[in-house]
Amino acid sequence: MKNEQHSVSIHFAITLIAAAERKGLDTRQLLHNAGLNEQLLKQPGLRITPEQLSRLTQEVWKAADDELICMGSRPSRQGVFALMAKHLVHCRKLRSVYHRFAQYYNLIADAFELNFSVDGELATLTLKLTDVDNDPDHTLREFLLLLLHRFPSWLIGQRITLERVTFDFPKPAHSEEHRLMFPGRVDYDQPICSFSFSKKLLDEPVVQTTSTLGGYLRTLPLEWFKRQAYYPVYTRRVLNYLEQASDLAQTGIEQVAEEAHMTSRNLRRKLSSEGTSFQELKDSVRRDAAIHYLSQPTLTIAQIARELGFSEPTAFTRAFKQWTGVSPSLYRQES
Template sequence: MTSPRHSISVHYARTFLAGLERRGYDCDPILQRAGLHRRLLHNAQVRITPYQLSTLVQEAWRLSDDEFVCLGSRPSRFGIFPLMARQALHGSTLRSVYRRSCHFYNLVSEAVQFRFEEDGDVARLSLTLARPELDPDHTLCEFLLLIWHRFPSWMIGRRIPLRRISFSFSRPGHAAEYRLMFPAPVEYDQACDGFEFSRELLNAPIVQTPSNLRTYMNRAPLDWFSRQAYYPIFTRRVLDQLEQSDSLATATMEEIATAMHTTTRTLRRKLTDEGTSFQDIKDGLRRDTAIHLLSQPSEPVAAIARTLGFSEPSAFTRAFKHWTGVAPSAYRKTAASE
């Protein structure tokens, strides 16, 4: 099975729109283009596809002419990031990417101040919002850190392993999303918002070209929301095996353990140490597959149930409602309405 399965908490759709609505913008057309319904926004269990969130953010950029989506003290005009990216491409190493990008935004934006430091064997990127009260759910802060990790990683053609993420705020209710966003331990109530990684990586060469950059920016922000999902090592290996399986529905722990050249007992212990289980991983994958397939209006619910290994649509409905808080038919209906 190879269909996209990664899903994202509806929290981000709700909070991206919150800044626009505080400024008086009508967001219903944005929701319609993203295939979402307003009633879904306030159900914390609902999850959406990367494509839906990407469409929502793209439409928000166009409506507000602000890449900070009205969550900063001043707008960052739509198109500033691609301009910065072209400037960063003129450098030669990861070090130049961070120096150029931080210098660029510190010149053109009063809403956020970036700081890039090298200290011993550590490289550190941090940011300060001029008016953090305009970003009460920390969405802009998280979004900027996500971009400043993923865009430089793309520039050098490999993921930058982070040592830690620090946030100035306390652990939020949506903190479970961070394992999909940031590949590092997260620390709260810190002096600043930022991340650290090995200074050695700063000499990594830029491998992208202007042609690649155009394609990358045309897809933005989709790749930022869908390309990298970070899990502990055995959780990731189980996910990889399940994604390669010809039948996710019937895949067993014994089969996956054999494919990984380990025993079922060892695999169960390793997953327990990582705070999960085989069934949790499989159910999460089935959930995300279901969300993806339900976003395709031509796929009948009964067919989706069969694909995911449910003997009856009613069993699938119960499971989906347990996973997301709404029935699959209701999820599809509300997403497609208006």
């Protein structure tokens, strides 16, 4: 395949459109501009590309002039994050980044409150919404924690490994997405939303500059929605191998195990301990690649089937329906 594609749950698009609808925005136009369709939102098990979710978020930002995607008690106008980012890029260390992050948003944003503290060996950032009724699907809380983790990680040029993430709502149906969004332990039904990491990271220097910041800001929010390397070690190794395989259909666990200098039996055991299997990972790579290819109108379904190693289009159609609940042709038509 020689590429890395992945997908995200359509749940986030559904909640974005629901919030936009509550604000009276033209949701059909928002979906059209993002390359999505109302029929897709009726399939909660479907997945979309990060690019589609990013475009939809951008459309909501512009239409509502609200970086809190219509889910805060009060809007935060477009440009607020960029203005803050231009200040944070001048911080010397991560410690200053989080202190200023909290100070800045607590000063200008009435919709939520941030608190940053260090206790023992852990640094903790907490998030509290002013009115949770405006965020009935919890998307704003997920979005803000994602932003508060990934932007500082980018500033210091390395992933901030999280020790614990807490949410103040019950475990949702899409909780599997949290394993991809946040590294570390995730607990639900907690008093507050937060994440904690080793205080040793607070002394990491900021390595980005005003020149690199411009390019970063132009990609947002896509950089926040792309898959990060937050998988357990052997799951990540297998995914890396599969995503770079020239012939995915013929790639078996024996080849991956040989590359990792272990037996296939040992690799199966390692993957099982991480809560997955080789076939599950292979199917997820093929599924995400299929979703990406179906968003390219120049590729026929027969070409996509061959690219993914299926002997015939009907075999690909059966597999895609098993993965997503709809046929490739219907998925393409509705997106």
